[in-house]
Every structure is written in C-alpha cells, then in structure tokens.
Amino acid sequence: MNTAIASTDTAGRNRLVMNHVQLVRAVACRLAHRLPPSVELSELIAVGTLALVDAAGRYRAALGVPFEAFARQRVLGAMLDSLRGLDWAPRSLRKKQRAIDGAINRLRHELGREPEGDEIASALNLSAEQYDKALDDVRAAELATMRLSGTNQDGELLIELAVEPGDDQHTRLERAELVKQLASAIAKLPERERHVLSLYYEEEMTLAEVGAALGVSESRISQLRTQAIARLRAIMRDRQPGGVH
Numbered sequence: 001m002n003t004a005i006a007s008t009d010t011a012g013r014n015r016l017v018m019n020h021v022q023l024v025r026a027v028a029c030r031l032a033h034r035l036p037p038s039v040e041l042s043e044l045i046a047v048g049t050l051a052l053v054d055a056a057g058r059y060r061a062a063l064g065v066p067f068e069a070f071a072r073q074r075v076l077g078a079m080l081d082s083l084r085g086l087d088w089a090p091r092s093l094r095k096k097q098r099a100i101d102g103a104i105n106r107l108r109h110e111l112g113r114e115p116e117g118d119e120i121a122s123a124l125n126l127s128a129e130q131y132d133k134a135l136d137d138v139r140a141a142e143l144a145t146m147r148l149s150g151t152n153q154d155g156e157l158l159i160e161l162a163v164e165p166g167d168d169q170h171t172r173l174e175r176a177e178l179v180k181q182l183a184s185a186i187a188k189l190p191e192r193e194r195h196v197l198s199l200y201y202e203e204e205m206t207l208a209e210v211g212a213a214l215g216v217s218e219s220r221i222s223q224l225r226t227q228a229i230a231r232l233r234a235i236m237r238d239r240q241p242g243g244v245h
Contacts, residue, residue, distance in 0.1 A: 016056040020071055024048035027075050044079050051078035097138045097230070099124060105234040114190055117227065135223040138230070185235040193228035196221060 028044035055071040063070075103123040107115035115123075121131035186194060192214075199210045200221075211221040 013053075013056040016059065016067055016071075017053055020052060020056075020068065021049070023068060023071060024052050024075055027072060028079065031076070031079055039083065043082070047078050047082045048075040051075045093137055096134050100134065100138060100227075100230050101234045104231055108234065114188065114231065120227075132219075132223050135226045136219065139222055139226045182232070182236065185232050188235060189228055189231055193224055193231070196224045197228055200225060 024045055025048075028041055028048055032039060032041045032044060051074045052071055055067075055074040059067050059070055061067075100120065103120050104115060107119055107123055111119070117131065118128060121128055124131065124134070126134065186197065189197070195214070196210060199205045199213060200207065205213070207221045207225070208218045211218040214221065
C-alpha cells in the first residue's frame, strides 16, 4: 500500500475516533442506568472505545450511512456482548425469572388472555406481597437488551433488540421480522403496562418520574415494568420454533 495513502487513512480514522469519543460515553450512560450497580460504567466505556476504533477502521463513506449511526450500533453491540459474558445474576434470581415467565405463559393459554397480577401470584403459590417481592428481585437479574426505538404512524410502540445487526441481507430480514413480532407483542400488553414502557423507554423518564406521572410509587412502577418485560419474554418465546401454540 502507498505510504501516503496509508497515512491519510490513519489520520482520517483518528479524526473519526476523536470526534466521537463522547458518543461512547453517552451510549454507556444510557445503558448503565438500566443495569445493576455491579456493572461498572468505566468498563462499558472501555469496551465501547475499542469498538469505536474498530468502527472507524471499517467505515466507508461510500456506503451512504452516517458514521455516527454506523459507530453507535457497533459500540452498543460490543457493550452488550461484553455484558452477556457476565454471570452476575444468582441462580435463585434466574429461577424466579423463569418461574414467572412460565406461569404467565401457561395462564395466557389457559385463560385466552393476559393474566392479572393476582392470577400470576396464585399460579406461583405466592401471596400478592410475595409476588411483588419476586418482581423486585427479578428486576436485579434482568439484562436490558431491548430499547424503545419510537412509534409508528398508528402510535404503536416498536421495541428493537439492542444488538448489533449483521451485514448480510438474511440477518437484516430476520431482524426486521423480529421487530414486527415485538411490536405485535407490545400491543397485547395491558394498557397500563404499555404506558409504563412508553414513559420509561420512549420518553426516557426515570422510574420515580413515571410513578409521579401515574400517581403510584416508584417501587410499583418497577414491578409493573418487570411484569411487562416478563410478558414480552413469554410471548416471544411462544412464537419461536418449538414454542407452545
């Protein structure tokens, strides 16, 4: 390779990195506030910075995609990949999460509708207070792999999996189909839970702010959010090959 060309490419890559270092911190902060305190912001930033450097080296303006959009996906994808490699949730919490998801899925098929909270608690042989406590515990075990991407013309919420998309057409089609399925799943949620997700993800309000807006406590909003996410997991798993239909 011509030395002058190589030098120019390197200089251009370095400029892209220096001009977008704040992007890494912004993505890390947005992700961190939905994760347990045990996840260090500095570690997310370190992983994201490496991904930014890699993105700058791979970026080709001829593709017609702005670098910021190109880099954001790769930075977020790298952070989530690093989080998936962690096993910070105790087995007991994962067991609770699976139990709640399973109860919701069973009741949906038995009742032909979304079950109420007290029905889920009864199916788990828990009191209302014990079920609320289980929801609080499960929230600590959740990894936020979803983010709200916006609303369509009908005002229906679209949830997009926050993972780095593949470059091939088949992966893009699979991703598009998954987004449609998630949008359909959200439409099936009880209205109050849809509202909580909308305020929390789309409006980026804190749990305390959502609680103030809806006139309930922050802990209750946390429980409603966790229950809504459990419903979404159950719906999406039911639609996978081998799921219950």
